[in-house]
Amino acid sequence: MSAQATVAPAPAEGVAQAGPFEPVIIGFTCNWCSYRAADLAGTARTKYEPNVRLIRLMCSGRLDPTFVLKAFAEGADAVLVSGCHPGECHYIEQNYKALRRFQLLQRTIEALGIEPQRLQLVWASAAEGVRLAGEINRVTDEVRALGPLNWPADTVVDLDAVDLEKAWEATGGDADGPPATAGGTNPQHAAASQPATEVAK
Ligand code: FES
Numbered sequence: 001m002s003a004q005a006t007v008a009p010a011p012a013e014g015v016a017q018a019g020p021f022e023p024v025i026i027g028f029t030c031n032w033c034s035y036r037a038a039d040l041a042g043t044a045r046t047k048y049e050p051n052v053r054l055i056r057l058m059c060s061g062r063l064d065p066t067f068v069l070k071a072f073a074e075g076a077d078a079v080l081v082s083g084c085h086p087g088e089c090h091y092i093e094q095n096y097k098a099l100r101r102f103q104l105l106q107r108t109i110e111a112l113g114i115e116p117q118r119l120q121l122v123w124a125s126a127a128e129g130v131r132l133a134g135e136i137n138r139v140t141d142e143v144r145a146l147g148p149l150n151w152p153a154d155t156v157v158d159l160d161a162v163d164l165e166k167a168w169e170a171t172g173g174d175a176d177g178p179p180a181t182a183g184g185t186n187p188q189h190a191a192a193s194q195p196a197t198e199v200a201k
Pocket residue numbers: 030031032033058059060061083084088089090091094095184
C-alpha cells in the first residue's frame with residue numbers, strides 16, 4: 001500500500017451514480033460463515049441490496065486494519081465486517097480479536113473525520129442467509145441516510161500517520177491473523193470442514 005492515498009470517491013462498477021445516491025459498501029466476510037450465509041441468501045433467492053461488494057477472508061481475524069482504511073481511502077462509503085458468532089470461530093478466538101480491532105478502528109476513523117456508523121460489524125453463521133441479507137439492507141439504508149463520504153477531493157490521508165503498530169498491539173492480534181490450517185483449530189468445526197479453494201489472501 002502506498003504511504004499516501006488520495007481520497008476521491010470512485011464510482012464502483014455496476015452501481016448507478018446518476019440519480020439518487022447509492023453507497024458503495026465493502027464487505028469483509030469470513031469464509032466459514034458470513035460468506036456462506038451470503039451464498040445461501042443467493043441460492044435461496046433472498047434479495048439484498050447490490051451496493052455491497054463482498055471480499056472473502058479465511059476468518060474475520062484476518063482483517064488487517066489497513067484493509068479498512070484502504071477501502072475508505074479508495075472511495076468506499078462504508079465497510080461491513082462479518083464473522084462467525086462469538087464462540088463459533090473456526091480459529092477459536094480470532095473473532096474476538098476482530099471485535100477488538102473493530103472497536104479500535106471505529107475510534108480511528110472517527111479521529112479521521114469519518115462517522116463511526118460507516119464501519120459496522122455483523123455476526124452471521126453459515127445458516128443465517130436471511131438474517132445477513134437483512135443486515136446488509138439495514139446497513140445500506142443507514143449509509144444512504146448518511147450520504148456520500150464527503151471528504152474534500154484534495155484531502156490526502158497519510159496512512160503512515162495512523163499508528164497501526166500500537167493499534168495492532170492493543171488488539172492482541174498477531175501479524176499473520178489466524179493459522180492457515182484449513183478448517184481452523186476449533187474442534188467443534190475442524191472435522192466437518194473442507195479446505196477452501198477460493199480464498200482472498
Ligand atoms: S470468524 Fe469465521 S472462522 Fe473466525
